Amino acid sequence: MAKQQATHGLTERLQAVLKERGQRWTEQRQIIVDVLAASDGHATGAELVERVHEQDPSATPSTVYRTLDLLEELGLARHHHGPDGRETYHLEETLEHGHLHCRGCGAEQELSAAAAAPIMKAIAAATGFSADLDHLSLQGLCRRCGAAQGS
Amino acid sequence: MAKQQATHGLTERLQAVLKERGQRWTEQRQIIVDVLAASDGHATGAELVERVHEQDPSATPSTVYRTLDLLEELGLARHHHGPDGRETYHLEETLEHGHLHCRGCGAEQELSAAAAAPIMKAIAAATGFSADLDHLSLQGLCRRCGAAQGS
DNA sequence: GAGTCTATCGCAACACGTTGCAATAAGCAT
DNA sequence: ATGCTTATTGCAACGTGTTGCGATAGACTC
Numbered sequence: 001m002a003k004q005q006a007t008h009g010l011t012e013r014l015q016a017v018l019k020e021r022g023q024r025w026t027e028q029r030q031i032i033v034d035v036l037a038a039s040d041g042h043a044t045g046a047e048l049v050e051r052v053h054e055q056d057p058s059a060t061p062s063t064v065y066r067t068l069d070l071l072e073e074l075g076l077a078r079h080h081h082g083p084d085g086r087e088t089y090h091l092e093e094t095l096e097h098g099h100l101h102c103r104g105c106g107a108e109q110e111l112s113a114a115a116a117a118p119i120m121k122a123i124a125a126a127t128g129f130s131a132d133l134d135h136l137s138l139q140g141l142c143r144r145c146g147a148a149q150g151s
Numbered sequence: 152m153a154k155q156q157a158t159h160g161l162t163e164r165l166q167a168v169l170k171e172r173g174q175r176w177t178e179q180r181q182i183i184v185d186v187l188a189a190s191d192g193h194a195t196g197a198e199l200v201e202r203v204h205e206q207d208p209s210a211t212p213s214t215v216y217r218t219l220d221l222l223e224e225l226g227l228a229r230h231h232h233g234p235d236g237r238e239t240y241h242l243e244e245t246l247e248h249g250h251l252h253c254r255g256c257g258a259e260q261e262l263s264a265a266a267a268a269p270i271m272k273a274i275a276a277a278t279g280f281s282a283d284l285d286h287l288s289l290q291g292l293c294r295r296c297g298a299a300q301g302s
Numbered sequence: 303g304a305g306t307c308t309a310t311c312g313c314a315a316c317a318c319g320t321t322g323c324a325a326t327a328a329g330c331a332t
Numbered sequence: 333a334t335g336c337t338t339a340t341t342g343c344a345a346c347g348t349g350t351t352g353c354g355a356t357a358g359a360c361t362c
Contacts, residue, residue: 303362304361304362305360305361306359306360306361306362307358307359307360307361308357308358308359309357309358309359310355310356310357311354311355311356311357312353312354312355312356313352313353313354313355314351314352314353315350315351315352316349316350316351316352317348317349317350317351318347318348318349318350319346319347319348320345320346320347320348321345321346321347322343322344322345322346323342323343323344324341324342324343325340325341325342326339326340326341326342327338327339327340327341328337328338328340329336329337329338329339330335330337331334331335331336331337332333332334332335332336
């Protein structure tokens, strides 16, 4: 399947990059990458820790978080903070996207790169910043809730 | 001074609102509001806990955080999450504003409501969301770092 | 002022992440 | 295969917030 392929390719890429940097490929890292690839879309740090622990009960949170940091450093994974400040991770393969949380109904919406383009442009125009879409996590009122409260 | 005045007014408003809701005005809440007013601009949860503890060693974190939640519920305070997920609080009297963190040089920039207006408009146009400016916390590259890395 | 009701407090335990350090084990050379 | 170097691990302790619960103490009535 495509997913297996992707995971496999990722592992190989990772091994190569690590070797080049004098770093090591370990069983734990394999497990963590697998878990991350398997948890399609998003997963919180705690969820990942738990799933990794299922696969290898000796694995500890510190290892998981350190590996996630490493993956981010290598540009293979990303994380952002939800409205409650908790961390959410996903593989870089997942399409880059932002997040919108509605404070009224609690709905969560994804924001595709295409939809975000004009927003990014506005940010750049107003501030000179080129913002990271993947780190963009907005809170506000969705159309429906805005209309309901707006009256 | 203006600040004292403002704080005083806040206390009175707060007492009135609480009474109306069948809630109570306590010494701890007074201290927490004072500390929040004194820490002009932003303060992390931990900082506030520490300062409150200085004023009243018997005060505990749970009280501080619960009071901050209450103040937010009443619309008198706000919090947002920094790039590390840590909480930052400020009084609602402070002008509404967003935050920009540069991933390159670590600089932090404030985003005034005026500057943000076109951004908010772009968000509304693209998504139907009316975003909370106070919860807006962008990460990206500032103009300088973007130019430096852009080459 | 004494009594009642219950919001709030302090405490203790928990959840999520992070960090320092000694032990382990990858990866390389012989 | 054996030994060496040092990146990585697991452990244990910490930092920041959150939650449940019994004790305290506001606010209101008599």
